[in-house]
Amino acid sequence: MNPSKDAETAQIAPTAALILIGNEILSGRTQDKNLAFIGSRLAARGIVLREARVIADSPDVISATINTLRTQYTYVFTTGGIGPTHDDVTADCVAQAFGVELPVHAEAERRLLEYFRGRGVEPNADRMRMARIPQGAELVDNPVSIAPGFRMENVFVMAGVPRIMQAMFDNIEPTLAVGPSIGSVSVVCDLPEGDFAGDLRALQETLSELDLGSYPISVENGARVVLVARGTDVVKLTQASDQLQALVRRLGGTIYGDER
Amino acid sequence: MNPSKDAETAQIAPTAALILIGNEILSGRTQDKNLAFIGSRLAARGIVLREARVIADSPDVISATINTLRTQYTYVFTTGGIGPTHDDVTADCVAQAFGVELPVHAEAERRLLEYFRGRGVEPNADRMRMARIPQGAELVDNPVSIAPGFRMENVFVMAGVPRIMQAMFDNIEPTLAVGPSIGSVSVVCDLPEGDFAGDLRALQETLSELDLGSYPISVENGARVVLVARGTDVVKLTQASDQLQALVRRLGGTIYGDER
Numbered sequence: 001m002n003p004s005k006d007a008e009t010a011q012i013a014p015t016a017a018l019i020l021i022g023n024e025i026l027s028g029r030t031q032d033k034n035l036a037f038i039g040s041r042l043a044a045r046g047i048v049l050r051e052a053r054v055i056a057d058s059p060d061v062i063s064a065t066i067n068t069l070r071t072q073y074t075y076v077f078t079t080g081g082i083g084p085t086h087d088d089v090t091a092d093c094v095a096q097a098f099g100v101e102l103p104v105h106a107e108a109e110r111r112l113l114e115y116f117r118g119r120g121v122e123p124n125a126d127r128m129r130m131a132r133i134p135q136g137a138e139l140v141d142n143p144v145s146i147a148p149g150f151r152m153e154n155v156f157v158m159a160g161v162p163r164i165m166q167a168m169f170d171n172i173e174p175t176l177a178v179g180p181s182i183g184s185v186s187v188v189c190d191l192p193e194g195d196f197a198g199d200l201r202a203l204q205e206t207l208s209e210l211d212l213g214s215y216p217i218s219v220e221n222g223a224r225v226v227l228v229a230r231g232t233d234v235v236k237l238t239q240a241s242d243q244l245q246a247l248v249r250r251l252g253g254t255i256y257g258d259e260r
Numbered sequence: 261m262n263p264s265k266d267a268e269t270a271q272i273a274p275t276a277a278l279i280l281i282g283n284e285i286l287s288g289r290t291q292d293k294n295l296a297f298i299g300s301r302l303a304a305r306g307i308v309l310r311e312a313r314v315i316a317d318s319p320d321v322i323s324a325t326i327n328t329l330r331t332q333y334t335y336v337f338t339t340g341g342i343g344p345t346h347d348d349v350t351a352d353c354v355a356q357a358f359g360v361e362l363p364v365h366a367e368a369e370r371r372l373l374e375y376f377r378g379r380g381v382e383p384n385a386d387r388m389r390m391a392r393i394p395q396g397a398e399l400v401d402n403p404v405s406i407a408p409g410f411r412m413e414n415v416f417v418m419a420g421v422p423r424i425m426q427a428m429f430d431n432i433e434p435t436l437a438v439g440p441s442i443g444s445v446s447v448v449c450d451l452p453e454g455d456f457a458g459d460l461r462a463l464q465e466t467l468s469e470l471d472l473g474s475y476p477i478s479v480e481n482g483a484r485v486v487l488v489a490r491g492t493d494v495v496k497l498t499q500a501s502d503q504l505q506a507l508v509r510r511l512g513g514t515i516y517g518d519e520r
Binding site for chain 2: 023024025026027028029030031032033035036037038039040041043049050051052053054055056057061083084085086087116121122124125126127129161163182184192193194197198200201204211212213214215216218228230
């Protein structure tokens, strides 16, 4: 990454942080898939995801993390902890973080009652906990399992189950600001990083508007490295693609693909 | 999670934070696999991973994050940013965080030279950057690609490539303190969470030494929920397993497995 470029981006692109809530992610029981989804969808909209934090189902930690991050970034997204069980405490924590009440939201209650009754499911007290929404928040629709997420100022609260989170994100996305489109070009090659590190560093200095990186990957019969350039300037990205390919050829490497 | 239990654990178990360094994780290009590996290996050793942060290849952010976390936890682990390219800045950032120099480490240099020469690879300046180790740090062996990680006080710096990170972790693991063994029992069932949330809450109150949780998962032909109890008390874990199974049966659910 080019730090000077980074500072420029900060002035023009919306920024975001993601909070992944759940003991099961920290214990290794659950492999998180939400970060990659949200990161790529935000990037596609020109919103820079600056950090993600994975934290436990601990009310004080959740509230403090929300309050730390919501003042630093344009948007904060959370996943996890909005179901019916005792370890689902995210709504309580958001209310605490903002210093507001957590009343039953009439529309959320209506949707849940209709959904449960339509399926012959008892709308017991635990299920109806999911109708409690921090005072002043707006609902985020959940077309999969109805229990809504919500937006409280710049904080978007979503489910942890990837399929439900993704459906909620689909609904949130059109309401987000659009930043300068962040494009990327990439070249997959068989050169070890040490072969091209100096040339790549020089190219980064020439293409200072872009972020250049290289990422080793494993393939069936050996190792490859993906050379990537990311940025908002389409002309520079095209130049980067050409120059990355030229660099690989000049060093005697084979190009295995161009992920552009 | 049971907050009172959480406070007790903090007094007896070593704690840890994990810092995943890399723009490629935040942009969604790379699906992280290191958190789940490290989280489960730490849990197996009785070390509680309290949080993980995914941050960009930004020197100031990396240094500040290391300094924030190393005073809060028994151990801090980092992955990523120790290769030969311009965006590999983790060693520089650790040196900056601890206020020490970053000289060439004689043993690291020796290993790298031997490795590169044995493979007929030019030990150019970029490759030899990987021999720079913060003053006072100890090497962490890298049997895969030789370039070492290192330990600086309570901070362990590892590669980002999973295969290399895992080999480094194998070498680090025996040097870590051992906490009370954290075991878990689980029951997979077909009940919706809302059916058992009240009973699970009551069971959590009875088994206050354990952390009870429920995690919806998708399977080929529908949805399942995994009920999990985690903790250090083997007798209580056995009780939890029996009571979770009894709970599912009492509510008319089917048990699809017991991951114990």
